[in-house]
Amino acid sequence: MRKTKETKAMCPQCGTKLTIAGGKVSATADDTPAKPTKLPGTAQERIEALSRAGVDVSHLFAMQGSGGGEYVVSNKGGKLSILADDDPLFRLITAQGDVYNRRLFRRWVMAQMFRMLAYKDYLCREPVGVTEMIHRMGYEYQWKMLLDELRAQMKMAGRDPENFADRNRWFNRKVVEQMAQDYIGLLNRYVDDQPVKKCEGVPYKRVGGENIFVHDLHERLFYPLNVAAPRIRYAKNAAQLYDAVKKFNDLRMKMKQDAPQCKAWVDAYKGTGAFYTMQNLIRFHGCTLVDERGRRLDKHKSLAYLADKAEEYCDGDGWRMLAMLKKMLDDNGIDVAKKMKEWRSKK
Template identity: 40%
Template sequence: MAKKNSNPSTKIVCPMCGTEFAIPEKTHVAVGIVVGADSGLGTIYPATTGATHAPAPSSQSQKKATEKIEALRKAGVNVDNLFSMKSVSGQEIIARIENGNLSVVSDNDPIFAAIMGRGTVPNRRLFRRWVMAQVFHMLNYKSYRGSKTGFVAALEAKGYKYQWKMVLEEMRVQAKLAAEDPENFTLRNRWFNDGRIIQMGVDYLEQLVAHINKLKVRHCKGVPYVKLGGRNVFTADIQTKVIDPIVKAMIKIGEADTPQKLYSAVNAAVRLIQQWWFTNDACMSQAFKDAYKGAGAYFTMQNLILFHGASFKNGCIKLGQKKSLAMLENKAHEYATSQEGWRLFGVMKKLIADSGINIGKKMEEWRK
């Protein structure tokens, strides 16, 4: 009596419509994944059983699995449990192994939903990944002489000018997002907004006045003046020509009732700041550093939870993706409201530790 094969034959069936995909008798695997329309990964045409032929893809849309892997890996997607399988027609289909079971990855797969449904390709997703890469790099920062290390040292090393250039660019982007992606606008405006910028302006004015008071007073026909911003300014005119216009610019920022008007107001204020005293010798505003920490920690954690399997712990129990995201939102709202973004940075470090994430290894992956 012939011995029965204990291993059942392998079938790949669409969970939505029941279509059985044709696969060869024997095959090989390589890591891979497929994403949707605007991912730039082309179109996959898997053959089906009983079909006389499969649609022929154009040479332009056909891509190797390695190219798909590379595109997604660079976008920060975890592809460890995804594989490409070659069909009988020579086309590659994408499969995933979960708990020992093989299943085809369809376009409405949760992975794709997480990317496409949240509008993360190419804008929001890549922004979060860029922020995460910056945060990890800054966490590993060491000054030239090694006397300063860590995130704050890396931020301060960028210089005072950076805070105004960064905020101006952020307002420009937010003005566009307000119309194109309101949800993303809200998430980013939570950290960088009119209130924060006004605080930065107050810090600047305090340092500007202190700087002016240290300037050498010269005299022209007996009238005292100082050199400020490459210009000669009579001391009697400092308040009306230098200080008051900046104060009015900050008031305009507070009065801006649309993101577009806010960007214009910030742009005008930055021009005044650049005109009179714009130097890296000034100290970064604490309001800016706090917002920078909060935003960096928030988008880094969001990316780690969505695409790198990170999860908060309640004791020894992992909360999972949904509960971890909910916890992140609660903490972000709390610390953004209290203007304690630095506290969220501590939450991020806990998430990294709870999830066993090696920052150095992640950075090495991105360099490949």
């Protein structure tokens, strides 16, 4: 069997590793030195610092001792333990200011966004563009990605409210509702396009590899979906939303690779991808933002400005975050293709 050629690259600032093989990208991260910072004083502040950096803090909580001292306690795997000041997580805060996490969501997102921004057409060698790269992932990718995202949100809801809010900003009940209705409309058009055949004089259509009598189409295909869709609208929390989407997805007939993706999902994908990429560039790469008045902001003001813009552009304007990312790269003199080439040379 022919071995797939791999290209590997590593960012020397944040440790993001890019592995590109067969047109697919994966990413991990390694520790890198950075300017030291002071460990937050209170237990709650330490937990919040980890949360801001994207670490899962669902198993951590603050505890006060009888003598007034504060401790960060871990309840991972049902085992209680107090985290000492020299715990690896806290050492990472003091060593580099932001916490390294090999499975950090935003770093994987950054790898994806950089690949989409840099990818060029094989024949004309011109950039394909982020929108086209998203479409090339195929129709079914949006549902797989959505279920993975909602599952992650369900786990962090109530335990890690800051990260939950960031991730729920774009992939939320409203977007999911639009995806469900978009799918039902797409299915309607697909069924209408199928030719009518007859079996002993009774009309039927072949839909999704199955022969269905025309008079049974509504009951077999559309009625279950129309019952399942409202459950998404009335979901009251992350767990109910995930459950409703999973049940709707289980009823779906799979669509072709080139079927048009839901515009609401595409916009949300651009918004969250650009947001986490900019956040990562600010935290680990020394990049900063230029505000609407042309003022260069420092690291902390850049993160605050980014958060404000994320709130402003969260409802159908995720594409504006992508435009903001491109401007940020330009303002900081970053050529994505050259940056990836530089990482490859330092692997």
